Amino acid sequence: MTVKEQLAQRAETVESFLSGCMKDRGIPPRLLKSMEYSLLAGGKRLRPVLVLSWATMLAPDEADMGDKVMPFAASLECIHTYSLIHDDLPAMDDDDLRRGKPSNHKQFDEATAILAGDGLLTEAFGLMSAASIVKGLPADRVLRAIYVLAIAAGSGGMVGGQVVDMEFTGRDDVPLEELREMHAMKTGALITAACECGAILSGADESDIDNAREFGKSIGVAFQIVDDVLDVVSDTETLGKPAGSDEEMGKSTYPSLIGLEKSKQLASQHIGAALKHLSNCTGPEKEFLEHLARYIVDRVY
Template identity: 60%
Template structure:
């Protein structure tokens, strides 16, 4: 591939930031007028609108665009994935789970509103997400919405994100956790929602089966890279960037890629996953494909 066929890191970041703002604007109003009690809505919005790169909805929008589906048709569905991601963060921070006091540099939801409200805020975000996804049927063929909704539900459920959090708790403090066990746990806890964000966009756009498979593999690979880099940054980053204390994972006795492999080998593994992701996009052209390639590399570059 020539440099003319690449998107620069700066251009990729500009597009990511612009699309995140679009998602943010939608998120700002998506829970209004739904009969949610005021204090509960405050707690839900507090975490939902606390910032972040909005990576998952942007991936959904981009993969849908790769196969020709208009952004407006996909936005409610894509935004719903961010509600699911946010719910998982609210619940992961709870004292009974990871017991984190900070999230994105702000007090965790339970620190701000109390445990009971935080639990209900997470429950509310998860359930409202499915209302939003179902509403995409107004602009997209119902069978496509059903297929996409099905893969998101599986990724968020007991065989995906919820099961991954269970394994994360089981593995914490154990010395017998292998690399395969770590990979499997993270593929469920972190990777599943990133993979399904990519796949859902392709399914909503009616991508042929072979294309949907390739996009799914792309999402799987960047999800793995994302987690490896997250583990690296937990050791090498700074609190202002991370939004939480550096070393919080190792301080809790969590098994991480650096704790098993060391930093250098972890960086190599992240790059291998990025290379695999980029290979999945071979043959795709246009701005969306360029963005997805550049985004994959950006994930690894954060750890270098």
């Protein structure tokens, strides 16, 4: 089975959990429909898969670790989805298409889309807590993971990165290092947190948690570089969102600063750095994470 097929299989498991996690919550029907419209619209489910993979790799003797961690893993998809809904709004990236379908504010309306994003973000913290309250993971592990994820998703992480991204839009003088720092906040923080939280929830020691964090940082950078490249070389049908929108909006990207080939080389370098942080790991999950890291870059070749 290829890594793409493995990722799709794992994504289906996450999707199955997500399909039921908003039910019977007392959510008004229109709001629920809007939340699930975006939450269940498909996608790689990369962030929850990373949580599950790190947790199960570092706790090989706990057969039900995946089940225990699943609510927390799903919370990252809720946070990621809320960010996409809000990013697509006219006040931000103003995109009409997401994952091959009309953006949430186009399918419903702006007010409903904003509230759907708010709802998903808030529900995420309920899911994080459920890893302890419902699934029985030690509360100290879950509390630490919540802390890590809240910082990654917040003002100094994903939200702050979106603000800086908007400040950079239309500028042609953004230094490469500042672009990297912005993407480390906007895209990389949540990917890094996924790996780190998986390690924390497994009960791993500090050295393993450090390796998970550094692995996440490196693949987060590579993932963003590849996204920038795909916006140039791919098409709207393949991407599921408007191709070429970065250039049209005047966004600073890796290809616009250093060109396509150097961007691809830089992404490969970051994947090489990520793989070093798996050197002390063993088992099938290590192999999956190695293949997954390489797959991130292989998408542009």
